[in-house]
Amino acid sequence: MVRPRKEMIAETRAKLIGAARRAFGTIGYADSSMDDFTAEAGLTRGALYHHFGDKKGLLQAVIQEIDAEMTARLNKVSADAPTRWQGFVAENVAYVEMALEPEIQRIMFRDGPAVLGDPSMWPNANGCIAAVARTISALKAEGFIVDIDPEAGARLIIAASSGAAQWIANSDNPAETSKKAVGGFRVLLEGLRAPK
Amino acid sequence: MVRPRKEMIAETRAKLIGAARRAFGTIGYADSSMDDFTAEAGLTRGALYHHFGDKKGLLQAVIQEIDAEMTARLNKVSADAPTRWQGFVAENVAYVEMALEPEIQRIMFRDGPAVLGDPSMWPNANGCIAAVARTISALKAEGFIVDIDPEAGARLIIAASSGAAQWIANSDNPAETSKKAVGGFRVLLEGLRAPK
DNA sequence: GGTAATTGCATACGGCGCGTATGTCAATTA
DNA sequence: TAATTGACATACGCGCCGTATGCAATTACC
Numbered sequence: 028m029v030r031p032r033k034e035m036i037a038e039t040r041a042k043l044i045g046a047a048r049r050a051f052g053t054i055g056y057a058d059s060s061m062d063d064f065t066a067e068a069g070l071t072r073g074a075l076y077h078h079f080g081d082k083k084g085l086l087q088a089v090i091q092e093i094d095a096e097m098t099a100r101l102n103k104v105s106a107d108a109p110t111r112w113q114g115f116v117a118e119n120v121a122y123v124e125m126a127l128e129p130e131i132q133r134i135m136f137r138d139g140p141a142v143l144g145d146p147s148m149w150p151n152a153n154g155c156i157a158a159v160a161r162t163i164s165a166l167k168a169e170g171f172i173v174d175i176d177p178e179a180g181a182r183l184i185i186a187a188s189s190g191a192a193q194w195i196a197n198s199d200n201p202a203e204t205s206k207k208a209v210g211g212f213r214v215l216l217e218g219l220r221a222p223k
Numbered sequence: 224m225v226r227p228r229k230e231m232i233a234e235t236r237a238k239l240i241g242a243a244r245r246a247f248g249t250i251g252y253a254d255s256s257m258d259d260f261t262a263e264a265g266l267t268r269g270a271l272y273h274h275f276g277d278k279k280g281l282l283q284a285v286i287q288e289i290d291a292e293m294t295a296r297l298n299k300v301s302a303d304a305p306t307r308w309q310g311f312v313a314e315n316v317a318y319v320e321m322a323l324e325p326e327i328q329r330i331m332f333r334d335g336p337a338v339l340g341d342p343s344m345w346p347n348a349n350g351c352i353a354a355v356a357r358t359i360s361a362l363k364a365e366g367f368i369v370d371i372d373p374e375a376g377a378r379l380i381i382a383a384s385s386g387a388a389q390w391i392a393n394s395d396n397p398a399e400t401s402k403k404a405v406g407g408f409r410v411l412l413e414g415l416r417a418p419k
Numbered sequence: 420g421g422t423a424a425t426t427g428c429a430t431a432c433g434g435c436g437c438g439t440a441t442g443t444c445a446a447t448t449a
Numbered sequence: 450t451a452a453t454t455g456a457c458a459t460a461c462g463c464g465c466c467g468t469a470t471g472c473a474a475t476t477a478c479c
Binding site: 060061062072076081082 | 464465466467468
């Protein structure tokens with residue numbers, strides 16, 4: 028048997044990532060004790076340092092996992108829509124909704140950038156931007172929207188989306204704020220439609 | 224004499240804020256040792272805890288100071304422009320430029336949100352959003368732009384601005400990226416102009 | 420198939436940074 | 450001038466992190 032060995036290792040990595048993800052997503056990166064959440068996974072810091080180098084490395088692994096999930100969700104939303112424009116709008120709304128989930132908000136929008144720097148520079152963790160950029164590119168080719176650089180458009184819109192999400196999430200009246208934010212967001216997107 | 228006493232205290236506070244601002248803006252909040260930068264100011268951690276409660280409190284004070292400076296700059300830019308629309312665009316460009324300054328970027332956009340939470344919730348540190356919202360409100364009243372909630376618009380635009388700035392700042396080809404980002408940003412803003 | 424090298428992970432150790440409790444001296448107040 | 454307040458320093462303990470080391474199980478090699 029050569030498998031069990033590899034499997035045990037993969038399982039160890041998965042357990043560490045899982046435990047860290049839970050800790051980072053709830054109490055936050057800075058307040059998560061490596062001793063605590065490794066113990067929770069039935070391991071010690073030794074395993075962590077062996078596999079991920081340091082706490083940051085583990086955060087990177089967690090982020091990569093979450094980003095992959097987010098990208099898959101965005102692609103599905105976009106693909107399921109009847110028209111491309113509707114897919115575009117739905118994709119952005121979905122992004123805002125994801126940014127409202129506490130785990131994503133905390134790890135991807137607060138602690139991640141603070142610890143690892145700008146998300147633009149994260150390796151293998153920009154699936155979301157790429158997904159939106161692709162949609163914009165297609166829309167532009169089909170003449171549905173005005174002339175705009177796809178990556179620039181994607182980044183600006185995603186930044187606005189996450190800003191909206193942050194605003195909603197921290198509001199003391201989420202329902203009211205959500206209406207304002209989404210309304211404003213739609214106006215912003217409408218402004219990108221090509222004049223008939 | 225009752226003054227010297229008060230002056231000494233104010234000077235102590237200013238020295239602490241200044242030293243912390245330098246440290247936070249360069250090596251970052253997490254890596255700034257309280258012992259180090261208080262010593263640099265000729266003081267100890269005792270003074271820091273006395274005046275600001277803890278490290279977070281000092282960060283708040285630093286942020287408040289920076290935000291006031293930023294707000295003043297934005298108001299001036301907006302007021303100096305020949306027309307309101309030009310003032311609006313200039314204001315946003317100025318915001319992007321400010322977000323490119325390393326100290327502002329680090330403290331206001333990275334460490335600040337990570338340590339204190341969403342900027343929306345910061346007390347007395349949202350002058351920038353208010354400034355942009357005021358401009359939008361005036362533009363709307365004069366019929367220059369489409370119907371959009373001023374605060375929502377301000378937040379979305381500011382989020383997009385800072386996203387653009389982050390993108391530029393971390394690019395390995397800032398000149399090229401800047402052209403793309405500003406170009407895209409102008410397209411976004413043009414979309415908000417009221418149809419003739 | 421037995422020995423050597425590698426690998427996965429735990430344990431042990433040292434240091435740094437933080438928060439609190441306590442001390443001290445000058446300035447205010449009466 | 451005596452009492453009190455307030456500004457700031459000093460002292461102490463603890464938790465967390467990174468590294469060095471140890472050990473057992475697996476793999477590689479002849």
